[in-house]
Amino acid sequence: xxxxxxxxxxxxxxxxxxxxxxCAYENTAFDYFPWYQQFPGKxxxxxxxxxxxxxxxxxxxxxxxxxxxAKQFSLHIMDSQPGDxxxxxxxxxxxxxxxxxxxxxxxxxxx
Amino acid sequence: DTGVSQNPRHKxxxxxxxxxxxxxxxxxxxxxxxxxxxLGQGPEFLTYFQNEAQLEKSRxxxxxxxAERPKGSxxxxxxxxxxxxxxxxxxxxxxxxxxxxxxELFFGEGSRLxxx
Numbered sequence: 001x002x003x004x005x006x007x008x009x010x011x012x013x014x015x016x017x018x019x020x021x022x023c024a025y026e027n028t029a030f031d032y033f034p035w036y037q038q039f040p041g042k043x044x045x046x047x048x049x050x051x052x053x054x055x056x057x058x059x060x061x062x063x064x065x066x067x068x069x070a071k072q073f074s075l076h077i078m079d080s081q082p083g084d085x086x087x088x089x090x091x092x093x094x095x096x097x098x099x100x101x102x103x104x105x106x107x108x109x110x111x
Numbered sequence: 112d113t114g115v116s117q118n119p120r121h122k123x124x125x126x127x128x129x130x131x132x133x134x135x136x137x138x139x140x141x142x143x144x145x146x147x148x149x150l151g152q153g154p155e156f157l158t159y160f161q162n163e164a165q166l167e168k169s170r171x172x173x174x175x176x177x178a179e180r181p182k183g184s185x186x187x188x189x190x191x192x193x194x195x196x197x198x199x200x201x202x203x204x205x206x207x208x209x210x211x212x213x214x215e216l217f218f219g220e221g222s223r224l225x226x227x
Contacts, residue, residue, distance in 0.1 A: 032214050034215070042220055043221050098159055099216055104152065
């Protein structure tokens with residue numbers, strides 16, 4: 001119940017395209033769903049986050065879509081750029097508890 | 112630099128040796144977390160401190176692992192009698208009191224352990 005399942009494991013997108021990464025969860029007590037971005041040799045950094053009372057959150061080229069009934073959420077990267085090439089992790093947390101991470105998606109944006 | 116600082120960044124050791132990692136969180140953050148990340152996987156929770164109190168430990172944290180946070184400031188993670196399976200990136204993260212604006216965890220750059 002504490003797992004967050006993430007797909008795909010890897011993704012190649014052309015520059016300017018849309019990158020889509022999906023996550024699913026079982027624990028309905030999760031109340032916070034962030035996405036973290038990690039570059040090689042660096043720690044993860046928060047990209048964007050959503051709480052389950054909204055269905056979509058957009059920040060620049062990054063959008064989280066949240067489907068509470070399906071217990072799924074996804075990250076959309078519009079106009080993908082080579083600088084977006086990184087590993088992306090979805091995560092979830094029960095209030096005041098630890099973050100549980102997905103297994104990650106390695107994104108490569110080709111020039 | 113006011114971010115989370117971890118030392119050493121890379122440690123190579125022989126099986127059976129003890130290693131210790133240090134984490135200096137962002138100064139006003141009272142919550143500190145240790146995670147472990149292996150190649151191709153997401154970070155896995157190890158343990159959590161609120162001030163100096165260790166409030167939660169994962170089943171991943173065997174009796175060879177010990178973490179401390181004296182005086183609620185920096186933290187250390189010690190691994191005794193290292194095994195090759197301990198090879199991983201050890202990530203430290205901190206968070207301020209309360210939920211903050213975003214509930215964000217601030218990660219350090221990690222300490223990579225290689226056990227030969």
